[in-house]
Amino acid sequence: MNKKANAVQLDEVTIRFSGDSGDGMQLTGTLFSNASALFGNDLSTFPDYPAEIRAPQGTVGGVSGFQVKFGHKEVNTPGDYCNILVAMNPAALKANVQWVKNGGTIIFDSNSFEPKNIARAGFKTEDPIKELGIEDFNIIPAPISNLTKEAVVGLGMDNKSILRCKNMFALGIVCYVFNRPLSFTEEYLENKFKKKPDVITANKLVLNAGYNYAETLEALTPTYEVAPAEIKKGKYRNMSGNQATAWGLLAASEKANLPMFIGSYPITPATEVLQELAKRKDLGVKSFQAEDEIAGICTSIGAAFAGNFAVTSTSGPGLALKSEALGLAVMTELPLVIVNVQRGGPSTGLPTKTEQSDLNQALYGRNGESPIPVIAASTPSDCFDYAFAAGKIAVEHMTPIILLTDGFLANGSEPWRIPSMSDYPEIKAPIVKEGTKDWMPYARDEEKMARTWAFPGTPGLEHRIGGLEKDKLKGSVSHDPINHEEMTAIRDEKVKRIANHIPDLEVVGPKEADLLVVGWGGTKGHLHTAVNELLEDGKSVALAHFNYINPLQKNVAEVFARYKKIVVCEINLGQFANYLRMNLQQFQYLQYNKVQGLPFTVIELKDHFNKLLEE
C-alpha cells in the first residue's frame, strides 16, 4: 500500500469512533491509535463509554466512543473537537455530533439509518442530518453493514457473528483515509484469535473490504497524511494510565527490594490496576482479590506489617470505605500506597466519567488528626513516575500515601519512551536488622521522623502495634495526655518533612507574567496546550502544574509571588483552590471549575484565560 501522491499534509487530526457499546469501538480506536503510534505520530486517546456494559441497543445512553488525536507535533490532549466522526448508528451520531468541528467529516453506517433505529435514537423526523442541521458537513453515508455481509459471503457465518466484524470495516475506511498500513491490525487479529482461524479470516476480509471501499469512493479523496512527529529517539510503547500506575508500583517494589502485595477489590475505573498486577506472577506479585474494599486495604496493611511492599487500589466510593483502615495505617506508621482513580461523585455518581473531586476526601477523609501525604499523576504515562514516587515516599518515610489519578488518565493512553530502571533511584526501606540492641518500635530517624520497620520472623524484635495511641518510643499503648499531643505533632511533622525530599515546583512559560494558570493532576495536558497556544499568541501567561499536594513543595509561595493573577483550574468546585487559600493565605485565587464528568477543552480554557488577561 503505497502512499498516495495527492495526499493532503496535516499537522494533527482528531477522530472519534462511536457506536453501540457492543460494537467494538474501544478496540477499533485502540487499534487505529496503535497503528498511528507505530507510524511515528505522537498521540493521545480518550475513551468515553457508558456505565452499562450493554445498554439497550440503538439508544443514546448505550453509545460508546473513543477519541484519538494524533499529530506531527507534540500532542498533549485527545483533542477538544474531532475532524472525523465515525458513527455506527443514529444514536452514535446524535450523542457525538456536538463533538464534531464545524464542517467536519461524518462517516456513518447508512444501513443502520432506517426508521426504527432513527426513532430509537430519539430523532423526531426521519432525516437526522437535516434535523441536526449538519447538511454542510462532509457527510459520507457508507453501507457498512451490507458490505460487511458481502465481504464474508460464503464463510457460512451467522448474522450476529458477521455484524460483529463491522467495526473492522470502519477501521479499514479510516486506515485508507490516513494512509495507515493494515499490517499492524492484521497482525493483531492473528495473535488475538490464534485459536479461531475463522474469526481471523472474516475480520481481515472485512478490514480490507473497508479499505478498498474507501479507495473507490470519490467522496473520500483527497486522503490525508499526518507525518511522523519529531519525537525523542528511543524505544517506545503505548501506555495507558492504569497500566502505567501498576507498572510504576512494580518498579518501586523492585527498587525497594521488597516483594509486592496488592489487596484490592474491583471498581470502575481502577480495576485495571489490580488486573495488571494480577498478571505479574512472573515478577512475584501476590495479588489478593479481597471480599470488599475494607479487606482490600486491611490485607495490604497486614502485608505491610509482615514486610511486603503493600498496595491497594480503588476509586472514590472505595476510598470512603477504606477510611477507617487508613487511620490504622497512620497510627501504625506502616508503608502503604493507596491508588485512588477518581470518578464522578458523590455516591455511585458517574462511574465511567472523570472528575477531581476526591481531593478533600484524600486530604481529610478520616477520623482524628490523621495526616496522609497526597500526590497526583498528570498524564497517562507519568502515572508510572508518580506511582514510583508514591512507593518511594511510603517506604522511606514509613507512611501510607494516597496517589490520585482519574478516569481520564486511567483509560487514556499515549506513546511512552521506555525508560531504563537504572535511571530510577534506589528506595531504602528503614528495616531493622536482626541483633539490633535496645530497639524501640517508635523511635525515629531525626531528619525524616520515620520509625523503623521490624519484620515478623526476625528473632529478638517481637513487638506489638495497633490502633490505640502509641507511646512515642516503645510503641506500647499509651493513654498519657502529653504523649498523645506529642504523637499528634510527630505524625503531622513527619508528613510535612516530606517536602525536603521532593523536587521544586516548575513553571511552563515566563518567570513573571500577568496570569499564572494553576492546575493539578489529570488536567495537565489541556492546561499545558492552552497555555502554550496563548504563549504562541504572545500572551503574558504561565502554567504551574502540581503533582505534590500534601505536603506542598517548598518554593510554591516564591513562585506564586511572581505573577499578577492566579487562576486555579480543576474538575470540581474548587477543592485545591481552597486548600491553597488555607495554606498560602497571602495570595488571591481566581477559579475555573467544570463538573460535567468531562475533561476541560483547550478552547474553553483559552477563552477564559483571555478574558482574565483583558480584565
Place this chain on the structure above:
Amino acid sequence: MSENQTKYTAKDFKSDQEVRWCPGCGDHAILNAIQRALPELHYDRERYAFISGIGCSSRFPYYMNTYGFHSIHGRASAIASGTKSANPNLSVWQITGDGDAMAIGGNHFIHAIRRNIDINIILFNNEIYGLTKGQYSPCSKFGSVTKTSPYGTIEHPFRPGELIIGAQGKFFARSYDGNIKLSSDIFVAAAKHDGTSVVEVLQNCVIYNDKTHEEVLGKENRDDRIIILEHGKKMIFGKDGNKGLALDGLKLKVVTIGEEGYTEDDILTHDAEEMNPGLHMMLVNMQYPEYPVAFGIIRRVKAATYDDQMVEQIAAVQATAKIKCVDDLLNSGATWDVE
C-alpha cells in the same frame, strides 16, 4: 514449617504488659491455654504473629511476647490474611470475639474460611458485647435482656459452628474457658492443621453476661450436658458413661446403652475427617436440653490452602517466565523504535 529444638515454656510467651481483663474473666484461662500450647509446637518464637480486632478478647496480643497487631473492629481476618500471604512461613493467629467476628467482621471471617488460608482463629464466645458494657451480640440467646434489648432480643442467634461449616470450614473445634487442658490440646491441633482453623471457646463474661453458659457448663450437670468428641471414638457421654448418640432416620438421637434395645454398637463413631459435612453440621448444632453440646474437634478435613497455592502458582509462572525484572516488562509486547 521447620521445627526448633529449643524448648520454650509458657513463661517465654508472656509479655511484660499487665493483663487488664476483669478478675474472673474467662479470657485469663484462654491466655493460659495458649501459652501452654505454644511450647508444644516447637516453632521459633519470632514466627508467631497474633492479630486481633477490637473487643475485650482483642487485647490478647499485648499479653503475648510474640509479634502482634491489635487492629480495628472486625478486620482481623483480613489483616491476618495479608500477613500470612506476605510471609507464609509465619504462624498466624487471629484472636476475636462473637461481636468482632460474627457482626462487624462477618464478611472477612467467612471469606477467610472459604479461602482456607492457613490462619488459626480463636473465637471467644461470651454472647455479649463486653468492652462497650453489655449490649447483645449476634450470638446472644433469643430473648436476651441487655442494655440494647431491654425487652428481650427478637433476633435469632448465630451458631458459629454452623456458619463456619456453611462457609466451607475445614477445621472447627469447640472448647470452654474452664477446661485449659482441652483448649490447649485443641490449639495445638488447630496450629498443626493446614488451612483455616476455627476454635470457638465458650467464655464467661463475669460482668455483663455472667453464667450465660452455666446451664450447660455448670459443674454439677456438665457431664450429662456436654459431649467431648474424639476422632475415631464412640460418641459416648454422661456421668455414668452410658449415654450416646445414634442415628434415628436423618436425625441424631440421644440413647442410653442398655435401654430400648440400644447397644454400644448402635452408637456413632466420630469421624472428624469425613469430607461430607452433614453429620458435622448436626453435631455443631446440638443444643441442650434436646442434646448434649458438642466439644472437641468436630471437623478436620484436608484441602488445598490459599497460601500454598499462591506460592505454587507464582513458582510455576516464574519457572517459564520470560519477564524476570521490570526492565523486561517495560520492553515486552508491542514496542517501536524512533530513530
